[in-house]
Amino acid sequence: MWDYTDKVKDLYKHPKNVGTIDNADAVGEVGSIVCGDALTLYLKIEDNIIKDAKFQTFGCGSAIASSSALTEMITGKTVDEAEKITNRDIVDYLGGLPEQKMHCSVMGREALEKALANWRGEEVASHEETEGEVICQCFGVTDPLIRKVIRENGLKTVEDVTNYTKAGGACGSCIHKIEDILTEELKRQPVAAGPEAKKGRLPLSNIKRMQLVEETISDVVRPILQKDGGNIELVDIDGRKVMVALRGACANCLVSDVTLKNLVQEKLREFVEDDIEVIEVR
Amino acid sequence: MNRTVYLDNNATTMVDPEVLDAMLPFLKEQYGNPSSMHDFGGDVARDVELARKQVADLLGADNDYEIVFTGGGTESDNFAILGTLAYFRDRRHIISSKVEHPAVLNLYRRLEREGYRASYVPVDRDGNLDMEFLKKSMDDDTAIVSIMHANNETGVIFPVEEIGALCRERSIPFHIDGVQAAGKIPIDVKKIQCDLYSISGHKFHAPKGMGVLYIRRGTRIRPLMYGGHQERGRRPGTENVPGIVATGKAAELALKNLPAEERVRALRDRLESGILARFSNVQLNGSKDARVPNTTNVGFEYIEGEAILLYLNEKGIAASSGSACSSGSLEPSHVLRAMGVPFTAAHGSIRFSLSRFTTEQEIDYTISVLPEIIDRLLEISPFWDSATKQCRPVNIQS
Ligand SMILES: Cc1ncc(COP(=O)(O)O)c(C=O)c1O
Ligand code: FES
Numbered sequence: 001m002w003d004y005t006d007k008v009k010d011l012y013k014h015p016k017n018v019g020t021i022d023n024a025d026a027v028g029e030v031g032s033i034v035c036g037d038a039l040t041l042y043l044k045i046e047d048n049i050i051k052d053a054k055f056q057t058f059g060c061g062s063a064i065a066s067s068s069a070l071t072e073m074i075t076g077k078t079v080d081e082a083e084k085i086t087n088r089d090i091v092d093y094l095g096g097l098p099e100q101k102m103h104c105s106v107m108g109r110e111a112l113e114k115a116l117a118n119w120r121g122e123e124v125a126s127h128e129e130t131e132g133e134v135i136c137q138c139f140g141v142t143d144p145l146i147r148k149v150i151r152e153n154g155l156k157t158v159e160d161v162t163n164y165t166k167a168g169g170a171c172g173s174c175i176h177k178i179e180d181i182l183t184e185e186l187k188r189q190p191v192a193a194g195p196e197a198k199k200g201r202l203p204l205s206n207i208k209r210m211q212l213v214e215e216t217i218s219d220v221v222r223p224i225l226q227k228d229g230g231n232i233e234l235v236d237i238d239g240r241k242v243m244v245a246l247r248g249a250c251a252n253c254l255v256s257d258v259t260l261k262n263l264v265q266e267k268l269r270e271f272v273e274d275d276i277e278v279i280e281v282r
Numbered sequence: 283m284n285r286t287v288y289l290d291n292n293a294t295t296m297v298d299p300e301v302l303d304a305m306l307p308f309l310k311e312q313y314g315n316p317s318s319m320h321d322f323g324g325d326v327a328r329d330v331e332l333a334r335k336q337v338a339d340l341l342g343a344d345n346d347y348e349i350v351f352t353g354g355g356t357e358s359d360n361f362a363i364l365g366t367l368a369y370f371r372d373r374r375h376i377i378s379s380k381v382e383h384p385a386v387l388n389l390y391r392r393l394e395r396e397g398y399r400a401s402y403v404p405v406d407r408d409g410n411l412d413m414e415f416l417k418k419s420m421d422d423d424t425a426i427v428s429i430m431h432a433n434n435e436t437g438v439i440f441p442v443e444e445i446g447a448l449c450r451e452r453s454i455p456f457h458i459d460g461v462q463a464a465g466k467i468p469i470d471v472k473k474i475q476c477d478l479y480s481i482s483g484h485k486f487h488a489p490k491g492m493g494v495l496y497i498r499r500g501t502r503i504r505p506l507m508y509g510g511h512q513e514r515g516r517r518p519g520t521e522n523v524p525g526i527v528a529t530g531k532a533a534e535l536a537l538k539n540l541p542a543e544e545r546v547r548a549l550r551d552r553l554e555s556g557i558l559a560r561f562s563n564v565q566l567n568g569s570k571d572a573r574v575p576n577t578t579n580v581g582f583e584y585i586e587g588e589a590i591l592l593y594l595n596e597k598g599i600a601a602s603s604g605s606a607c608s609s610g611s612l613e614p615s616h617v618l619r620a621m622g623v624p625f626t627a628a629h630g631s632i633r634f635s636l637s638r639f640t641t642e643q644e645i646d647y648t649i650s651v652l653p654e655i656i657d658r659l660l661e662i663s664p665f666w667d668s669a670t671k672q673c674r675p676v677n678i679q680s
Contacts, residue, residue, distance in 0.1 A: 012592060018662050033665055034625045036586065036614065040664040056664035058629075060588035064662065138613075170613045 004061060005095035011065035016072055019054045028115030030107055035139050035166065037063050037104065041070070041111040045119055048079050055111075062094075062101040069093045070108040083116060085109065086152050087164075102164040106149055135181070136167035136174040146178065150185045158182065188220075204273060210237050212272040217244070220267050232264065235281050242268060243279050287599045287644040291485075292434050292462060292577060292635035297528070298487035298535055305489070305528035316521055317512065326523055333530025340533040341460075341479060341496050342470035350513045351526050352493040355461040355482030356385040359428070361495050361506050361517070362457040362478040363389055366426045367398075368504035370455070373425035379403040379411060379440075380620040386428055386459055387616070403429070408569035409438035409621050417448060426455045431463035431479075435604055435617040435633055436568030437577025439467065446475035455501070461485055465536035466543060466574040477501045483525065487637070488532035492525040539638055546636050547575030549645050553634060554578040556649040561656060563666070563673070565627055567618060576636040579604070581618070581627030584666045584673055585659040590632055593655040599648055604631040626665075 004012075021042040031038035037059035044052035053071035057063050069090050074082040087105040091097050097105060132144045149155065149164045158178050162168040168175045204212065217234050225232055231247040244264060265278040288296070308326065316327035334346045343349060352358045363386070367376070378390055380402045394400050401419035404412050411429070420427070427449050432439045442458055449456035457478035463469055465486030471479050478501065483492030497503060497516065509518030557564060557580055567579040582590065587603030594601055604615030613619070614628040623631070634648070660666040667674050 012589070013596065015662065029664070033584070033629065036625075036629045038664055056662055058584065058663050058665055059586050061592045063586070064589060 002061070002098050002101065004065075004098070007093075007095045008062060008065040008097065011068045011094070012061040015064050015068040017054045017068060017075075018056065020056065021052060021054050024054075026115040026119035028111040028113065028118060030110045030114060031058070032140070033058060037107060039063065039067055039107050039111045041067070041108075041115045043074075043115050043119065045079065050074050050077055050079065050082055059104065059107075060101070062097055062104040063107065065094055066090055066097070066104040066108045067111075070112060074112065079116060079119070082112065085112065087149070088152060099160075099163045102153075103166045106145075106164055110145070135177050136165075136170075138170035138174070139166040141165045141167035143181065146181055147185055150182065155182070156186070206239075209240075209272060213237055213242055213268060213276075216268055216271040217264075220271065221264050224263070240273065240275055241277050241279055243281050245281050285598070287648060289634040289636060289640070289644075289648065290600045290602050291637040291640075292437075292633065293602055294484045294490060295487045295637055296639060297489055298532060300535060301488055301528045301531045304531035305524040308524040308527050312523075316523065317510070330521055330523060330526050333526045333533075336530035336534040336537075337481075337494050340464065340469065340537045341481070341494075342468075342472055343496055343498075344472065345499055347514065348496055348499055350495045350497055350516050351521065351529065352495055352517055353522070354491055354493040355383075355459070355480055355485070356493070357506075358480030358482070358493040358495040359383070359385040359457075359459055360389055362480055362503070363393075363426060363428055364506060365503035366455045366457070366478070367393070369502040370425045373423050375399045375401070375421060375423040376425055377401045377403065377416065377419050377427045379405065379429055381405055381409065381433055381435075381617040382428070382430055383434055383459060383461070386430070390428075398425075399423075405438075405620050407622050409433060409436045409567070409617070410569055410572070411440050413441070413444065416445065420448065420452055420454060424452075424454045426457060428457040428459065430459040430461075431469070432460075432466065432574045433568070433617060434462045435615055436579045436621075437462070437574040437635075438568045439463070439572040439574060441572075442474045442476065449477075450475045462574065462577075464533075465539075466576055468540060471496055471498065478503070483529040483532060486532050486536045488529045489525060492522065492529045494529065542638050543575045546638055546640065549640055549642060550576055550578055550634075550636055552642075553636075553645045553648060554580070556645075557652065560649070560653060562671070563656075563660070567621065567623055567627070567631055577633065578635075579618075579631060579633045581623060582630035582632065582656060583626045584663045585630045585656065587630050587632055589659055589662075590630065590655060593659070594632075594651075597651045597655070599651070602633050602635075604628060604633065 021044055024042040025045040026043040028041040039055060039057045042054045043050055053075050055067040055071055057067045073085060073089065073093055087109040090105040090108050132142045135141055135143050135146055146161060146165055146167060150161065153164060155161055155164060158168055158175055161178050161182065168178050214234060217232060222232055229248055233245045233247060235243040235245050261278050261280050265276065268276040268278060312326055314323035314326040316323055316330050318324065331346065334349045337349045338346050352361060374397065376390060376393060376398050378386055390400050403416045406412065427445065429440055429442065429445055431442055446456055456476045458476045460469060460479050461482045462485065464481040477498045479496040481494045484490040505516050507518055512518050512521055558566065563583040565581050567581050591601060591603050604618050615631065618628040618631055661668050665674050
């Protein structure tokens with residue numbers, strides 16, 4: 001028997017918002033009967049606000065509960081707000097899910113994403129076309145989805161990825177590909193800051209920002225430059241402005257201004273804050 | 283109904299009160315070691331030997347010493363297979379079926395990694411073995427054929443006598459996983475001509491953690507473990523006396539109650555036909571003819587098994603499912619997939635397994651609460667149109 005929280009039990013016993021919406025403004029469908037779980041989400045959207053959300057699901061107790069939770073969470077929200085909801089938020093709303101059931105929350109979030117794309121009029125065709133390479137054939141899980149879930153949940157092992165996306169849970173022939181993706185993703189994360197760095201998107205305090213900038217420069221940026229015989233020095237931090245000096249091979253490189261500044265800025269935006277500005281001093 | 287309606291007897295059974303009474307003295311005053319040179323232990327040894335006789339009778343074995351007590355069905359299966367391979371070291375081919383219990387299947391997978399060649403006999407849509415495949419697979423290199431007597435998920439019975447004859451002709455050791463047969467159908471190891479036969483106490487109203495391996499007199503097998511002389515050195519270690527006594531008593535009761543299995547069969551059929559008649563989105567998994575009397579496996583299309591179980595649980599009914607979700611694996615049951623049950627039904631499969639303690643009232647209660655549960659889940663399902671009472675076109679690749 002799964003160790004479901006009372007909230008999960010309550011929601012699979014008495015799910016909210018079951019059904020369809022006639023003339024829905026947006027519909028998002030994910031999963032299939034072959035995979036063993038599927039979810040269809042219907043939205044009524046007026047003036048960018050989600051007025052009503054309904055779902056139908058083919059799935060276990062936690063799939064019913066996750067879908068119900070999702071509809072409750074997004075009703076009344078603006079599209080922009082709804083878009084920010086992650087599978088983590090669904091799990092938190094439920095008071096937790098067993099590890100092996102995490103994929104139910106991911107399915108909810110995926111359905112929402114599809115529905116909103118549908119609303120914007122983006123053509124959502126098959127997985128391959130719009131979502132990149134299919135890594136796990138058994139469950140039709142794509143490369144971008146795996147990466148996204150790894151980042152948002154700070155996943156570390158293949159087993160985690162299987163729990164969250166199902167990828168690798170059947171024939172296992174995709175496990176080596178998942179391992180490669182994990183290795184790549186783990187390398188991308190600054191070691192000290194960890195996967196939590198940008199999570200939550202709360203405004204950073206100045207101290208926290210400085211810490212993250214320092215860590216990102218020493219753990220992510222410097223190793224890249226050093227590979228080419230260059231180096232970087234952090235000169236000053238003023239609010240969201242980061243002053244750096246490029247050293248070694250970089251300093252004499254004519255393209256440094258464009259390429260290297262962009263590289264540093266991109267990394268800092270990725271790991272620290274979206275609006276960091278890098279200024280090169282000599 | 284406030285008591286649990288327990289319809290999951292293929293998973294485990296209730297300890298029969300008579301069995302409990304029989305074992306209790308050995309947890310209290312009669313705690314002697316059967317090997318001891320004093321009456322205090324010696325008396326206990328007699329009870330162990332009585333249990334051996336009771337089990338031999340259930341299996342139709344001639345000699346009590348052909349019965350070895352183990353720590354469960356899994357251990358018996360492993361002992362039979364590994365013990366045989368340890369003897370026939372030069373034979374490198376092993377045969378089993380695609381629908382075995384993990385106690386056999388996972389061991390075979392391990393053995394494959396160690397270099398053994400394995401053949402897995404497929405089954406048809408009704409769950410019946412492909413006997414031609416089996417015949418063709420057998421060769422001089424075959425060290426063992428291990429096939430179950432009855433399948434735990436569908437209850438389908440395999441033609442073990444026919445397989446026994448084939449193996450005997452070719453002098454290939456034959457092991458039967460009879461865990462789901464004991465107490466449900468008559469067993470006669472001599473008629474079957476098997477060399478090894480495994481059963482598990484907790485499937486026929488003895489406590490958990492007790493198994494038996496029947497080893498036909500003269501069978502070549504090595505022990506898994508080494509130690510004292512207990513069980514003639516085949517399964518050393520001081521005996522689990524209360525468990526052995528309980529297993530003996532349970533075997534005696536199982537044999538005595540075999541005729542009552544017809545009552546169980548009638549209840550099972552009542553449940554099954556009640557379900558098949560009431561719903562349009564349901565199908566029977568497994569042959570209707572060759573089946574143990576207590577098991578029915580039905581696949582509800584377009585709804586998911588774990589959800590059905592959770593809702594049944596709310597109503598106090600315990601059953602089980604071959605759905606992916608409920609097992610914690612991500613794929614539906616290997617048995618149903620080997621049978622070619624479509625995914626639309628495999629994910630919604632439910633197994634009800636009865637016992638001699640199941641009552642008519644419990645069956646009728648189950649039939650009466652199912653419609654509410656199934657209809658509710660159909661309403662939630664994206665593949666079902668409740669307005670037209672039809673399935674929506676689904677894209678099913680399998
Ligand atoms: C067919 C079969 N074989 C083996 C076993 C394992 O028995 P035990 O639980 O006693 O180890 C089971 C029980 O689930 C079974 O159904
Ligand atoms: S391809 Fe991923 S488990 Fe089969």
